Amino acid sequence: MGADDTIQNTQSLSDSAISAAKACIWEWKPDDEVLRIRAVGNSVIPEIEGDWSLGSFAEVLSDDCGSAIGGVLSSATRRDRFSLNLSLRTGEDVRLIGSQMDDGHARGLIFADEASTDIPDTSELEAVFQPIMRLRDGTIAGFEALARWRCEDGELRRAGDMALGSDPLADSGLALKMLDQASDALANWRETFSQLNLFVQVNLTGADLFRADVMSKVESLVQSGRFPKNALRIELTEQMALTDFDAAVAAAAALQASGAALVLDDFGSGHSSLAWLAAIPAVGIKFDPDLTKLAGRPRTDTILSGISRIARSLGMSITAEGIEDFRHVQFLRGIGCDYVQGFAYARPMNFETAQRFLSSQVRLSELTR
Structure with a gap:
């Protein structure tokens, strides 16, 4: 999840949302x-x-x-x-x-069924895309799709700042729209900029994963053939595991069955990180931004180094999120971090701006051959 984003807070995994799941x-x-x-x-x-x-x-x-x-x-x-x-x-x-x-x-x-409950109008929902860069050479690897609402004044605001209604499962409308917009962008970029081999990551909340319509949407997108299966990646936050660990693992297993690649987001933010890492066959982890910002302190560096060794031994990629300056880049590179994401590299951008960003990346790669 982007450092400036909270699509839903921990309350998104409230008992009411889980209890309402069919x-x-x-x-x-x-x-x-x-x-x-x-x-x-x-x-x-x-x-x-x-x-x-x-x-x-x-x-x-x-x-x-x-x-x-x-x-x-x-x-x-x-x-x-x-x-x-x-x-x-x-x-x-x-x-x-x-x-x-x-x-x-x-x-x-x-x-129990595939039917959707009433969901809010998401016509004003827009996905923006924050670049995820390779640490070794500064080239683009992919994007994280983040939700924004287009308000009456024309401004884009974070989805987490907007009320989505009283139905505890109504936010599946947000998830469905984000999945559609992210996959459309991914399919476009994989065709237009095929040499970049991009991926796009989308956040799903715990409540999302217990929705038949959301799970079916992920499965249909991954099986559509518009892009490689592992190019659409689902970010799962560890907060999912805090309410019901067994249910979270079962949901992740169902999501894996759809063919989507899984990334453990905000890793290190909760008390069950290692159990979460052991249970979920994810392709990568993203350091919790609050942990990344403490890099440079001996205890934090030891923790980050240890997590990196474990992740790499499991064949998982490592992303450092929330990078706002370049002070700790050398350290992150030294512990084997693969990707970086944050304002120091690029801010979230709309689809058109992302197109121009990718064009510049292609030109840069041609100049440095």
Whole structure:
């Protein structure tokens, strides 16, 4: 998340938002042969909530679905991904999405329906893009998409400054619009500036991930073929894990199953960072800006160096966010930081300005060949 941005504060993961979600989390433990399903918040599908053997769970599904899920889960291997439409014998349709994790367990979400609740008018929502630069040579690597509202006075204001309504899940309208605008920009830039191999990162809140419409949107965009799957990256803040760690991990597993690449945002801001790092198969981390700003102090430098070593040993990229000057660039380069983001390099810009910025990057690369 951009250093100047908070799309939603920690309250976005409030009990009301989670309780309103129409989703269950599931976990399959092959060693115990137990399928555990529980609601996120209020009970959603009481017919399937509980602990099941595959045989007993198949009995609550239609005949075809019962045999299908048994075959898929019992034969799952590491990093397998699942997306199944299931019909209950009661006549209700649900969707199971998730993936096999490094610990051998499969996890994910079950959505009760695909229907959206009322969402606010997002016609005045605009994405702006803050460049993420390679530290080794100062070239553009990608962008983070940030939400702005176009107000009546023509000014752009942060989405976090605007009231989005009383519905605790209404903010999915913001997430859907941001995903659309970010992916449209990404597809355009991958075609126009193909030599730059850009990625775009989008923030999703914890409540977003328990929305069937948001998860379906991510999946459809990633599978659209307009850009490589790992070029659209979803930033997950650690605050997700503070309300319900197991639910957050299940949501991340479902998101991974969609094909999107995951980045752990504001890393180091909470008490569960290492557990979050161990549980989520992310492609990268972003240092919490408050931690980055303390670089140069011996204790902070030791912490940043240690986190970097762990991340690199896991094959993850490292982004230092909130860089407002160049005092600590040499240190960040020395600990293996891959990317930097902040006002010292570039401020958030609209699509047209980003186009010009990319054109200048292409010209610069041609001059330095």
